[in-house]
Amino acid sequence: MKYAASHDALIVAAATPDPTRSSPGREPEPPRDYWPASAPGVLSVIDMDARGTRPDGAPATRGADLAAPGDGVVGVGPRGTGHFIGSGASFAAAYAAGTAALVRSAHPELSAAQTAQRLTRTAYPADVPRLDPYAAVTSVPDPVGRTEAVRDDSVVMPPGNGSGGATRRAVWIAVGGGSLALLVAWAALVAPRGRARGWRPAGRRPVAGTTGD
Template sequence: MPRTQVTGRTGPRRALTVLLPLLLATGTPLSVGVPASAAEPGAVRLPVMPSRLAAGASCTSASHEVATATPWEQRSLELPKVWPSGSGAGVKVAVVDTGVSQQARALAGRVTAVGGATADQDCVGHGSFVAGLIAAAPVKGVHFAGVAQQAAILAVRGTDDRGVATDTTVAGGIRAAVDAGARIIEVSPALADRSRTLTAAVSYAAGHDALIVAAAVPDATTTTMSTDTPPRSYWPADEAGVLSVVAVDAEGQAPQGSPAPRHADLAAPGAGVIGIGPGGTGHFIGSGASLAAGYVAGMAALVRAADPELTAAETANRLTTTAYPADVPRLDPYAALTSVPDTATHGEKPAEEAVRLPEQHTDAGTTRRALLVAGGGGALLLLVVWASAVVPRGRARGWRAAARNRPTGTS
């Protein structure tokens, strides 16, 4: 499927998505404001969250900058309307990425390291950023927060300590997440080649009713931003049963430099989004399909917490069928969480009900009008029948009254 394209105005936000791939590679701080502009007085300069580190590069340190304004992505998804209806409590969400640090204060007390991950280390910081999009708790004075703010996070290492992934590391991360009881598994890496190891891991998750939400394409880097390649598949996103996600910016367009997927199930904010780092209370800014997958994974956690009997496949179906129509349907959290569950999907037989008029015709005024019309029609029919019998007889008698008890033979 071609990349999402929605016609809209260009401007500072569009310029932001053009620059992000380069900034991701260099780690250059980016000024964030509304509108986003490096020259705007009072704008907050946030460091960029990398998706991987060069050999020998230092680990990502804590940010000292705090974004206090409401991020565009939270406004776009209308998350404040969703939060009163769900928190994700009781659902385990695994993040198969660079690890998730327990030093991230917005996730304090809710991170458990499994597989090859360590409890206090995420050198790259990317996994902690994604986990924050999924489940960061609100902080006083800061409008950023995760989607499912009480969900439990499973930190799963799906890469090496530099952020480089292989089919073996990703497959091992998926299996470790399943064994730890994850109901939602976010997978950030998007690999160019399919493998039996990865396919088997995806099947293992499906067999345990765990929903995999995966980036449909790799996050943009300096090597992908100048490459104009035709749409293609990436894994595990292209495996059957995986919910594949692409990123869009504030104008609903795919970020510049992002590869185009052959197929994607959902689109979500993933260009110039704000999130947490591996430590401290400061914020970073990032871009990529992996971040969009984080938003979708958080929403999947809310849906499964609200309706625990939904299977992984039914949860994916809820998210896709309630999405905004587009080339790639856009995630609609409020519709997904508030839509009436279809009991038939659980194999239950709907209760029989008395026959009734469709809802749009059952108001009192319409019902009275229908009864009056029906009654009037019946009376008219009786009148026609009576006339068809009486009128011919009247004409035959010259409209004289009928004789009563006249003796036979009397003149």
């Protein structure tokens, strides 16, 4: 870890082990610190479920820097085909590590410590801040130097590509399609009658010629 820190690498670690099957009636273990998450300079991450709370049976810890999805995570299997579903803080740490990689790719000027600070400052407020990957990548610092969850102009959709433009295009396409359908129906109704009349205007009948005595 000292070698990684000396090369400005951000170390992300699961704050707790992944849950294991416990015997019925067994008392949960008291909160404790785990290595290497508790080491100085390490970004420790705990798992949370879809409700934003710790999953049932998750090991307890005395503290963590960040929370990320870690319950029922679906991914590729370790071998063969199909998918793998797992739960635990190690999955949450993988989410945080991936987000950190995106942040350092978008902002290469940030140090490892600044990247960790950005992840926690742009997270959703909670007892343990909840990871927000989009805000971590796109937020911009204010003049005081704090990182605020303000979206960068570089990710704003250009005019004409938003949902309003898409809606207008969809309406015009629907109107055009409906008009074309009505035109086809009208032609199918009128064409046979026109052929029967020899394409003469409606309401006029041919007049037979007369001869004088």
